[in-house]
Amino acid sequence: MTLTEKILARAAGKARVTAGENIWVKADILMTHDVCGPGTIGVFHREFGKSAKVWDRQRVVIIPDHYIFTADSKSNRNVDILRDFAREQDLPYFYDVIDEGSGG
Numbered sequence: 001m002t003l004t005e006k007i008l009a010r011a012a013g014k015a016r017v018t019a020g021e022n023i024w025v026k027a028d029i030l031m032t033h034d035v036c037g038p039g040t041i042g043v044f045h046r047e048f049g050k051s052a053k054v055w056d057r058q059r060v061v062i063i064p065d066h067y068i069f070t071a072d073s074k075s076n077r078n079v080d081i082l083r084d085f086a087r088e089q090d091l092p093y094f095y096d097v098i099d100e101g102s103g104g
Contacts, residue, residue: 027059034064038081054089061093062086068097 001009001016009017011025032040044052054060062082067075079097086094 029059029061030054031061031063032082033062034067034075034078034082037062037064037085038078041081041085054091057089057091058093060089060091061095062091063095064097 005017005019008023008025009015011027012023013026014023017023044054062085064079064082067078070076082094083096085091086096
């Protein structure tokens with residue numbers, strides 16, 4: 001097996017995996033941001049329901065780092081979706097953006 005296959009096999013709890021095989025893995029950490037996060041959150045809600053909880057809130061990290069400090073309302077909405085999800089899920093590793101330059 002390749003190094004990647006060994007890593008995936010370990011995360012899937014399997015002795016062996018092969019290219020092209022679909023597997024479920026236990027992720028060490030899931031990280032998302034303001035570009036991919038809103039779509040991922042939408043799929044999460046659609047597939048598991050609005051009241052579903054993440055598998056381990058200690059393993060989810062959300063970092064808004066692309067659409068920060070912008071006047072574009074659609075971009076700001078992406079960050080709002082992340083904030084709402086982090087609040088609903090009580091995620092300890094949501095690194096929000098704070099504009100300390102504004103004196104607030």
